Amino acid sequence: MKGGRVVRENRGLSKRLIKLSFCVAAGFFLLLTRLWYLQIIKADTLFDLSESNRLRSVPVAACRGTILDRNGVVLVSNSPSYSLAVIPQDVVNKEALIDSLVRLLGLDRDELLERWEKGKGRARYVPIVVAAGITRDQVELLEENQFRLPGVDVEVKPVRLYPFGTMAAHLMGYLAEVSDQELAADRYQHYNAGDYVGKNGLEKSYENELHGTDGGRRIEVDARGHYLRTISETNPTTGNSLELTIDKNLQQSAEKAFGQEAGAAVALDVNSGEVLAFVSNPGFDPALFSGRMPPDVWKSYLEDKRHPLENKALKGQYPPGSTFKIITALAGLEEGLIDGKATVECTGSYKLGSSKFNCWNRHGHGVVNLKRALKESCDVYFYELGEKLGVDRIAKYARLFGMGKPLGIDLDNERGGLIPTMEWKEKRFHKKWFPGETPPVAIGQGYVLATPIQLASMIATVANNGTVYRPHLVKRIIDPDGRTVKEFGPEIIAKTGLRPESFQLVKEGLFAVVNEPKGTGSMARLYEVKVAGKTGTSQVVKLRDSKGNEPYQFRDHALFVGFAPYDKPEIAVAVVVEHGEHGGSAAAPIAGKILRTYFEEKGVIAKPVRHDASAAGSDKPAAQPAGQPVQLPAGKAD
Amino acid sequence: MIDRRLFTNFDWTLFLLVLLIAALGVVNIYSAAYTYAPVGTPYFLRQIYWIVAGLGIIATVCSIDYHIFEDTAYWLYGGMLFLLVVVLVVGRTSMGATRWLNLGIITIQPSELMKIIIIMALARYFVDFVPPDGLTLRDLLYPLLLVGIPALLIMKQPDLGTALLVVMIAASMLLYVGVRWKTVAAALLAAVPTVWLAWTRYLRDYQKNRILNFIWPERDPLGSGYHIIQSKIAVGSGGVLGKGFLMGTQSHLRFLPEQHTDFAFSVFAEEWGFLGCLVVLLLYMVLVLWGLGIASRCNDRFGALLSVGVSAMLFWHIVVNIGMVIGLFPVVGVPLPLFSYGGTSMITTMTGVGILLNVSMRRFMF
Structure with a gap:
């Protein structure tokens, strides 16, 4: 025992x-x-x-199908777009991050914050796009500074590329992020927040074809949501492409013909209903809707009196004015109330009971037959005929031509125009039809409304002697491998059943409108091809003071409907120039240019020699009859 | 000093058991810290260095007769109390709440060392005083002071886990010495109204919430509860056979907190499954029971008390740590001996093991 230590035994505790x-x-x-x-x-x-902690599925956006014109020219395609996204759960210091992004990329702080806030409340670790459409240079800056910017992600998505800029913007429509309301609808049940969908035009009506099938990747992420590797991947399928009936050159020349004027033009193939040109002027830049719309541009769109965002060809409803006389004339001929010879004396006005209806020519046209009445657009002749027909008979014939209800073109939200009847008035206003309301209807005023598509279809039906085709914009749907998925041929909605002689008599009048002295549509004349048509000037307000001094929005609309060639019609065209005042001076020249381009493309008319420096020179209305003052629409804009 | 009998009586089983567990720990740290890229030496290698240092401590502790602790226990205890106070003072004035004390060349953590010292001090106290019929309430006065003072000082740092462990080690030793049933009952009776009074009268709502979240982490799944939920997912997703070495997703993708230190066992459980856990738990149980076996074979009361204390220290570390990782107990920062990465824990554990070996090899000397 060391040191005398007392060692205590421990048995008890064991x-x-x-x-x-x-x-x-x-x-x-x-x-x-x-x-x-x-x-x-x-x-x-x-x-x-x-x-589920480590795996996430990330949708991979499918490449959208392209849109081609009837000759295969690409009108809408895709290019990659980079957007800056943040994953809020990964961000260490939000303020500092926003500071760096603003400093590094020169982005707008308020917009960043606004988008950031908007994206809150989504699932954990889902990136929020805070800046769309950033440049390649900005992407490089981000990649260089990746490690100093935790929580920042660059996303690549295909976006629409418009090689011809604003051309046919209304027709194509634009893409934008799917809205919350849309997501709630069945149509978009397979879409995710942040997906781009067609909002208008063909992009919307053919969304299902164009969109393609999104792919997906299953990826592994760490606790902070950082991408580690791809576990599995399903490739997206590119959407189908559309081959349109539109001819790009015709479209371009039609838009150019409008210049600064507001209005719409539709050109149809009279024998199939194919839409060759579809213009609503002025246009807008569809690319801006997918990215960041500059506020000043947006403001200018909204404040422009010409309403650039409106699709006037599809949804604009105008009183057809004198172009409607075609219907009245055909109704009279079919009902046997007139023939080619019967005459009416126009004294400048027409009396019905106590009402007096003025002809546009206050001096009167004198004794007129059908041909002259059409050529010089005599109102009195049609007042009288209309009175004889009665509103319901006029309506019956108008409806035969597809007016008064949507034609069913392959675009959403087509408007139907309006063809009044006695019954309609009773229902609508609970009032009887007054006899005095019929004469204005006979000349396309009063309650009558038509869309440019309907006007084009109407004149095309006249041209082909009575077959109403459904206007359509898509010729073929093509899959990504170039195979035709679906082809759209002519679809006949109805046959008018009118006698060929009736059409012949009216057509002779329409030929005279364009080609004979005193014809109101001479500015649509081509020397190489015979053009027939009808002008129209429709009142916007009933009571007018002195001509020519009204504010823009009260001026008359100018219309022209026509077809060519006269003998063997191929193309029909309807032009509406909003507040263009006279169909003959504002609308007819535009129709003439469209027709000219059509026949130039066909090789019927020799193309003018283009001087490289002045392409505009080719637009000189070479077909203008000599001596006629050439009034460019641009000059009338204000 | 070195007796041949000491060498022949060296407890190789215990020694090898400790080495085996430590080796498993190193393998696990290799995986746990696989995706971390620390500057310089990787964690598993550093852990090996700590093990080597621990072996040095075992050698040192073994080479001296443990009875020297009997003579110096109160002095060591007093010195450690002083250091605890110093830590509080220096900590307050310099770096806020800190457990470390910089002694120039090395930094020490007095609270960690206190776990060993309290064992020595209590053993020293009960060497002279073992009432045959168990401890009465009055008999508890001095032992409670002995434990209470350092426990409060450690709690002040604040280091709740270590304070709790000091108390639990002491309580285990008291149970070994023997406490009367009446005493236990009285203590419990006193505790119930105290807790009730504190809960209803003195604690504010936010404090109660904090305590409730502490006990039930699911109350706050994205805050304090996040880590414990992730740890349970890691352990459970291992299943019977585990996901395989280096294949743990929860750990490698960093869903686990502190995965090479306090949550090391969660990494192990995910990769080696129930069978792996069973093996490790058995090894640990053998370790603890072996320590108690040393106490039972020891004829010397001080040695027996030391062994019981060290076994209790190991036991409570293991149970509290694993219990926390698998969601049985609230999250308290208690490392798993020999498994968690860290020098301090390794030194404390190895000192304890050294004491066990020391007692074991000197059992025939009296």
């Missing part, structure tokens, strides 16, 4: 060690049962949880 050992065993048993519970009973659930 018994307790056995109890303690049991306590120890019990402690370990407790741990083991818990492990049993977690690792055996709950193993499957917890394994699934661990998988």
Whole structure:
């Protein structure tokens, strides 16, 4: 024994060690049962949880189908676009990050913050796009500074590319992020927030074809949501392409012909209903709607009196004015109320009961037959005829030509115009039809409204002697491998059943309108091809003071409907120039240019030699009859 | 000093058991820290260095007769109390709440060392005083002071886990010495109204919430509860056989907090499954029971008390740590001996093991 230490024996306490050992065993048993519970009973659930922790599926946007014109010219295609996204859960310091982004990329702080706030409330670790359409240079800057910017992500998405800029913007429509309301609808049930969808025009009506099938990637991420690797991948399928009936050159020349004027033009193939040109002027830049719309541009769109955002060809409803006389004339001929010889004396006005209806020519046209009445657009002749026909008979014939309801063109929200009847008035206003309301209807005023598409279809039906085709814009749907998925041929909506002789008599009048002295449509004349047509000038306001001094929005609309060639019609065209005042001076020249381009394309008319420096020279209305003052629409804009 | 009998009586089983667990720990740290890229030496290698240092401590502790602790226990205890106070003072004035004390060349953590010292001090106290019928309430006065003062000082740092462990080690030793049933009952009776009074009268709502979240982490799944939920997912997703070495997704994708230190076992459980856990738990249980066995074979009361204390220290570390990782207990920062990465824990554990070996090899000397 060292140091005299007293060692105390310890027998008494040893018994307790056995109890303690049991306590120890019990402690370990407790741990083991818990492990049993977690690792055996709950193993499957917890394994699934661990998988959902690390795996995420990321949709890969499909490349949208392209849009081609009837000759294969690409009108809308795609290019990659980079957007800057943040994953809020990964961001260490939001303020500092926004500071760096503003400093590094020169982005707008308020916009960043606004988009950031908007994206809140989405699932964890889902990126929020805070700046769309950033440049390649900005992407490089971001990549260089990646490690100093935790939570920042660059996303690549295909966006629309418009090689011809604003051309046919209304027809194409534009893409924008799917809205919350749209997401709630069945049509978009497979879409995710942030997806781009067609909002208008063909992009919308053919969304299902164009969109393609989004692919997806299952990726592994770490606890902070950083991408580690791709587990599996399904490739997106590119959407189908559309081959349109539109001819790009015709479209371009039609838009150019409008210049600064507001209005719409539709050109149809009279034998198939194919839409060759579809113009609503002025246009807008569809690319701006997918990205960041500059506020000043947006403001200018909204404030422009010419309403650039409106699709006037599809939704604009105008009183057809004198162009409607074609219908009245055909109705009279079919009902046996007039023939080619019967005459009416125009004294400048027409009296019905106590009402007096003026002809546009206050001096009167004298004695006129049908041909002259059409050629010089005598109102009195049609007042009288209309009175004889009555409003319901006029309406019957108008409807035969597809007026008064949508024709069913392959675009959403087509308007139907309006063809009044007695019954309609009763229903609409709970009032009887007054006899005095019929004469204005006979000359396309009063309640009558028509869309440019309807006017084009009407004149095309006249041209082909009575077959109403459904106007359509898409010729073929083509899959990504170039195979035709679907082809759209001519679809006959109705046949008017009118006698060819009636059409012949009216057509002779329409030929005279364009080609004979005193014809109101001479500015649509081509020397190489015979053109027939009808002008129209429709009142916007009923009471007018002095001509020519009204504010823009009260001026008359100018219209022209026509077709060519006269003998064997191929193309029909309807032109509406809003507040253009005279159909003959504002609308007819535009129709003439469209027709000229059509026949130039066909090789019927020799193309003028183009001087490279002045392409505009080719637009000189070479077909203008000599001596006629050439009034460019641009000059009338204000 | 070095007796041949000491060498022949060296407890190789215990020694090898410790080395085996430590080796498993190194393998696990290799995986746990696989995706971390620390500057310089990787964690598993550093852990090996700590093990080597621990072996040095075992050698040192073994080479001296443990009875020297009997003579110096109160002095060591007093010195450690002083250091605890110093830590509080220096900590307050310099770096806020800190557990470390810079002694120039090395930094020490007095609270960690206190776990060993309290064992020595209590053993020293009960060498002279063992009432045959168990401890009465009055008998508890001095032992409670002995434990209470350092526990409060450690709690002040604040280091709740270590304070709790000091108390639990002491309580285990008291149970070994023997406490009367009446005493236990009285203590419990006193505790119930105290807790009730504190809960209804003194604690504010936010404090109660904090305590409730502490006990039930699911109350706050994205805040304090996030880590414990992720840890349970890691353990459970391992299933029976585990996901395989280096294949743990929860750990490698960093869903786990502190995965190479306090949550090391969660990494192990995910990769090695229930069977792996069973093996490790068995090894640990054998370790603790072996310590108690040394106490039972020891004829000397001081040696027996030391062994019981060290076994209790190991036991409570293991149970509290694993219990926390598998969601049985609230999250308290208690490392798993020999498994968690860290020098301090390794030194404390190895000192304890050294004491066990020391007692074991000198059991025939009296």
